[in-house]
Every structure is written in C-alpha cells, then in structure tokens.
Amino acid sequence: MSAVPKKEIRVAAGVIEDAAGRILIAQRSAEADQGGLWEFPGGKIEPGETPFDALRRELMEEIGIAVDGAEPMLVVRHAYPRQRVILEIFRVRKFSGEARGCLGQPIRWVGADDLVDFRFPAANRFIVAAARLPFHYPIVDDVAGDLSAMRRHFRRLVAGGFSLIQLRAKTLERAVYRSFAQECIDCCAGSNVRLILNAEPELAVELGAAGVHLTSARLNSLSSRPLDNKFWVAASCHDAGELEKAESLRLDFAVFGPVLPTRSHPASAPLGWERFSECLQAVNLPVYALGGLAAEHLVRARSAGAWGIAGIRGFSGS
Ligand SMILES: Nc1nc2c([nH]c(=O)n2[C@@H]2O[C@H](COP(=O)(O)OP(=O)(O)OP(=O)(O)O)[C@@H](O)[C@H]2O)c(=O)[nH]1
Numbered sequence: 001m002s003a004v005p006k007k008e009i010r011v012a013a014g015v016i017e018d019a020a021g022r023i024l025i026a027q028r029s030a031e032a033d034q035g036g037l038w039e040f041p042g043g044k045i046e047p048g049e050t051p052f053d054a055l056r057r058e059l060m061e062e063i064g065i066a067v068d069g070a071e072p073m074l075v076v077r078h079a080y081p082r083q084r085v086i087l088e089i090f091r092v093r094k095f096s097g098e099a100r101g102c103l104g105q106p107i108r109w110v111g112a113d114d115l116v117d118f119r120f121p122a123a124n125r126f127i128v129a130a131a132r133l134p135f136h137y138p139i140v141d142d143v144a145g146d147l148s149a150m151r152r153h154f155r156r157l158v159a160g161g162f163s164l165i166q167l168r169a170k171t172l173e174r175a176v177y178r179s180f181a182q183e184c185i186d187c188c189a190g191s192n193v194r195l196i197l198n199a200e201p202e203l204a205v206e207l208g209a210a211g212v213h214l215t216s217a218r219l220n221s222l223s224s225r226p227l228d229n230k231f232w233v234a235a236s237c238h239d240a241g242e243l244e245k246a247e248s249l250r251l252d253f254a255v256f257g258p259v260l261p262t263r264s265h266p267a268s269a270p271l272g273w274e275r276f277s278e279c280l281q282a283v284n285l286p287v288y289a290l291g292g293l294a295a296e297h298l299v300r301a302r303s304a305g306a307w308g309i310a311g312i313r314g315f316s317g318s
C-alpha cells in the first residue's frame with residue numbers, strides 16, 4: 001500500500017520590524033495547530049492570491065496593520081507529522097497602524113537577539129537565525145602569517161560596517177592566533193561587531209568571542225551542538241551531507257562552497273550555481289555562499305537560495 005501524501009499548505013508571514021529594530025511576535029492560541037507557541041504573524045495563502053497579497057490581508061486581519069512595503073526574506077519548506085508547509089517569509093519595515101492582537105492573541109515586540117528565548121514551531125529555526133544575520137560574512141585569513149596585514153584587513157572590515165566576521169588563521173602558531181583573537185575581540189567590545197573564531201569551541205568561550213566556526217572535519221566529529229544558544233555556532237560545508245549534518249546539530253548557519261573557482265583553494269572543484277542551488281533545496285538553515293565571490297554576487301547567491309555571501313578576498317571592506 002502506498003503512503004498517503006501529506007497535505008501541503010502555503011503560508012505567508014512577516015518578520016515585522018519597528019524603527020528601533022524590534023521584531024513583532026504573536027502567540028498562537030492554545031487550540032490552534034502548534035498551539036501556545038510564538039510565531040511571526042501571517043496565514044494561509046488563498047487560491048488566486050500572491051504571497052504578498054496574502055501577507056497584506058493576514059497582517060490586517062491578525063494585527064491590524066497595513067503593509068506599505070515588504071521584501072521577500074526567505075522560503076522555508078518543512079514537514080510536520082500531519083502536513084507539509086511552505087512558508088514565504090517577508091521582512092516588513094514599512095507599515096501603518098499600531099499593531100494589536102486582533103484575534104485576542106498576545107503580541108510582543110522583542111529585540112532580534114531575544115528571539116531565541118521564545119518557543120516557535122520547528123519550521124521557524126531558520127527564520128529566527130536569519131533575522132539576526134547580515135547578508136555578508138567576511139573572513140580574515142592569514143596572509144602568509146603576516147599579522148599586520150590581518151590586522152589591517154580586520155580594521156577595514158569593522159570600519160566598513162561589516163557586523164559578523166570570522167577569524168580563520170590556519171598557519172598561525174596557536175599562541176599568536178590566541179593573542180590576535182583576543183585583540184580583535186577587545187576591539188569589538190561595545191560595538192555591534194560579532195567575531196566568530198575558527199578554532200576549538202572552548203577557545204571561543206574562554207576568550208569571550210561571539211561564537212565558533214567549525215571546520216567540516218570538526219563538524220563531522222561532533223554528535224551535538226558544542227555551545228549553547230548564547231553563542232553562534234557555524235560550520236563550513238562542502239556537500240549536501242554536511243549541510244544536513246549542520247542542520248541536524250541545530251547550528252545557526254553554514255558556509256557552503258566553493259561555488260566558483262578560487263585562488264585560496266585552487267584544487268577544489270567548484271560547485272557552480274546550479275549544483276549549489278540544488279543542494280540547498282532540502283536545507284533549513286541560513287547558508288552563506290563561498291568561493292570566488294565578491295560583494296556584487298549577493299543577488300545571484302540569494303536567488304540560488306543562499307542567505308548571503310562569505311569571502312576572504314571579495315570583502316576588502318574598503
Ligand atoms: N503564521 C505563521 N504560521 C506558521 C509559522 N511557523 C509555522 O510553522 N507556521 C505554520 O503555518 C501554518 C499556517 O498558519 P496559520 O495557522 O497562521 O494560518 P491562518 O492564519 O490562515 O489560520 P486559520 O487556518 O485559522 O485561518 C500553521 O500550520 C503553522 O504551524 C509562523 O511563524 N507564522
């Protein structure tokens with residue numbers, strides 16, 4: 001007997017942001033599917049509606065605001081035990097009216113970093129992580145062990161407004177990496193820049209970094225997420241299996257590539273955009289495209305399903 005295919009529903013929902021950057025969440029009623037959990041307001045797309053039409057209608061019905069402008073943010077595909085959902089998520093920054101729970105549901109405006117303290121439906125992990133992530137993830141790498149070139153690169157990135165930076169220095173001696181990492185972390189204190197160390201998770205904790213970036217070897221050796229939700233945990237992935245592993249360990253994001261030929265890894269065969277996009281189909285995790293990319297590849301990468309782009313040389317920050 002063949003299995004009955006699961007019902008599939010298409011939903012439009014909004015990550016609504018106020019002028020202070022806070023995000024609106026609403027609590028689902030106890031009787032609803034996923035009752036009691038928090039959600040981004042929205043609802044089912046009706047026949048003949050575009051996702052944007054549905055978003056406008058739902059946000060007026062549920063929280064009484066008129067959407068004046070919204071950007072497509074991401075698409076989440078998730079299979080619940082009883083149904084599959086396709087969530088078309090928009091970022092809504094332009095709206096009029098004061099948000100209220102029109103159906104009697106509690107609502108709250110929360111800082112993006114506080115979203116992790118609320119319980120959401122399983123499909124929302126991707127959205128909650130992405131709401132806190134910029135589109136660019138530059139990497140400071142060792143340039144033949146030249147510490148002053150690395151320092152200049154790091155400072156240019158900070159001055160250039162990049163807010164999520166990876167420090168990856170494979171050839172530096174451990175003690176040198178450590179003291180340079182500490183210097184960069186101190187430099188980020190009091191700013192919105194989050195420094196992610198490509199090192200052992202313990203070192204990130206000890207030095208007070210914002211998180212850790214796992215090499216694919218480290219990712220493959222783990223059986224659970226190495227640090228709690230207060231830290232970012234990301235990983236480098238090179239195939240669909242590693243992306244799946246990153247998702248199953250509940251990491252916050254992944255870097256996937258190389259997409260195009262690169263100078264830093266000339267021996268690795270590039271994936272190309274088509275293959276890159278195929279591998280992302282089944283993944284619910286923000287993914288940064290890496291490999292031979294510069295800041296201007298962002299639109300191409302996002303249309304292939306990436307959240308953003310990562311890179312070493314493409315992001316001089318100048
Ligand atoms: N609105 C919304 N729905 C979500 C989110 N995450 C998530 O998995 N869903 C799923 O999307 C599905 C549809 O959403 P919904 O219940 O809001 O639909 P609706 O407003 O049209 O409600 P109705 O069926 O009572 O008319 C639910 O099964 C819900 O679990 C989210 O963040 N926001």
Ligand SMILES: [Mg+2]
Binds near residue numbers: 044
């Ligand atoms: Mg709804």
